[in-house]
Amino acid sequence: MTNFNFKFLGAWLVIVASITGLQAQNDSTLKGKDEMVPAGVWNDVNGEYINAHGGGILLFGSKYYWFGEHRPAKGFSTEVGVTCYSSTDLCNWRYEGVALSVSEEAGNEIEKGCIMERPKVIYNKRTKKFVMWFHLELKGKGYEAARAGVAVSDSPTGPYCFVSSSRVCPGIFPLNMTEEERDMQWNMEQFEEWWTPEWREAVNKGLFVKRDLEGGQMSRDMTLYVDDDGIAYHIYSSEENLTLQIAELTDDYQGHSGKYVRLFPGGHNEAPAIFKKDGTYWMITSGCTGWAPNAARLFSAPFIWGPWTQHPNPCRGEGSDKTFGGQSTYVLQLPGNRYLFMADIWRPKSLMYSEYLWIPVRFDEEGMPYLTLSGKCNLSDGR
Numbered sequence: 029m030t031n032f033n034f035k036f037l038g039a040w041l042v043i044v045a046s047i048t049g050l051q052a053q054n055d056s057t058l059k060g061k062d063e064m065v066p067a068g069v070w071n072d073v074n075g076e077y078i079n080a081h082g083g084g085i086l087l088f089g090s091k092y093y094w095f096g097e098h099r100p101a102k103g104f105s106t107e108v109g110v111t112c113y114s115s116t117d118l119c120n121w122r123y124e125g126v127a128l129s130v131s132e133e134a135g136n137e138i139e140k141g142c143i144m145e146r147p148k149v150i151y152n153k154r155t156k157k158f159v160m161w162f163h164l165e166l167k168g169k170g171y172e173a174a175r176a177g178v179a180v181s182d183s184p185t186g187p188y189c190f191v192s193s194s195r196v197c198p199g200i201f202p203l204n205m206t207e208e209e210r211d212m213q214w215n216m217e218q219f220e221e222w223w224t225p226e227w228r229e230a231v232n233k234g235l236f237v238k239r240d241l242e243g244g245q246m247s248r249d250m251t252l253y254v255d256d257d258g259i260a261y262h263i264y265s266s267e268e269n270l271t272l273q274i275a276e277l278t279d280d281y282q283g284h285s286g287k288y289v290r291l292f293p294g295g296h297n298e299a300p301a302i303f304k305k306d307g308t309y310w311m312i313t314s315g316c317t318g319w320a321p322n323a324a325r326l327f328s329a330p331f332i333w334g335p336w337t338q339h340p341n342p343c344r345g346e347g348s349d350k351t352f353g354g355q356s357t358y359v360l361q362l363p364g365n366r367y368l369f370m371a372d373i374w375r376p377k378s379l380m381y382s383e384y385l386w387i388p389v390r391f392d393e394e395g396m397p398y399l400t401l402s403g404k405c406n407l408s409d410g411r
């Protein structure tokens with residue numbers, strides 16, 4: 029296991045720090061020799077291992093708050109909850125404790141032993157509440173529940189109070205499903221065999237949207253995005269991980285407004301991470317290969333509702349066909365039109381020791397975002 033050496037990232041963060049006015053607290057993290065180790069485990073300021081996987085970062089006031097999955101050394105279920113770390117420089121992280129704890133109560137939706145993944149926190153200026161959304165799987169049910177959970181707090185670090193969990197927009201069709209698609213009558217038995225041309229066509233036309241209409245759309249890998257006008261969006265892998273959906277949140281960010289769209293039906297996108305630069309929305313996702321890395325995908329749109337266009341893999345150089353061993357989780361927008369791509373290098377034999385891969389997003393002459401590593405790539409094979 030490599031210890032994350034932040035020499036390269038550190039140098040970049042020094043630039044960020046100078047732009048943002050943030051001061052690095054511990055220069056030793058930012059200085060070093062030549063070789064860059066692109067990823068690794070990372071310790072907090074007390075020397076304890078940072079356990080915050082599939083996470084995201086909220087900038088509030090002058091501090092960054094990193095929320096992530098607390099993962100055990102063995103097993104796949106959530107025994108603790110969502111952790112929070114804070115930093116003023118993105119390099120030195122202080123453990124703030126468990127922001128959202130699992131429940132000890134049997135039958136509770138977030139009972140210890142459930143699965144909480146990919147937590148993201150946004151701040152609602154109107155209610156002055158911090159709102160956390162996460163992918164929730166119910167205890168003992170594998171990945172079949174496919175729910176979105178929401179929790180709120182008056183303070184960024186928590187404790188967050190669990191509000192509810194559900195699938196998304198029950199009884200409502202996506203905005204971009206045609207009348208014809210809405211009226212289709214599907215016989216599910218006809219589609220027990222997956223990946224046939226007929227099945228693909230049916231998926232594209234909304235087979236699973238219709239199957240799940242009453243109970244709501246499935247929601248697994250997810251992120252949140254707050255637009256410049258304060259409207260927030262939930263972006264999630266739906267329809268058996270085959271199709272991404274973007275759903276608008278209510279004004280208080282604690283529910284869905286009912287407006288949502290489907291993106292790339294049958295495209296098999298997971299791990300969405302979204303950002304906006306100069307009026308263009310960009311999204312980086314992964315394919316679906318469990319814990320094993322695959323090639324990242326890049327999409328752009330002039331409006332959040334689309335039309336979305338796919339571009340070539342944003343990763344360049346050695347390891348780019350496997351996202352340098354990682355899987356996207358978040359893109360942090362920093363002052364000065366700077367963006368930080370965050371990914372996880374999963375270690376399913378001991379998820380706790382999954383590594384962090386953070387790369388500054390660069391833009392080429394055409395304004396196309398790309399990700400590159402200047403050092404040796406330490407590829408993970410998802411084991």
Ligand code: DGJ
Nearest residue numbers: 082145249298299318319
């Ligand atoms: C890939 C997802 O991106 C992860 O968050 C996790 O759900 C794993 N699949 C589980 O296999």
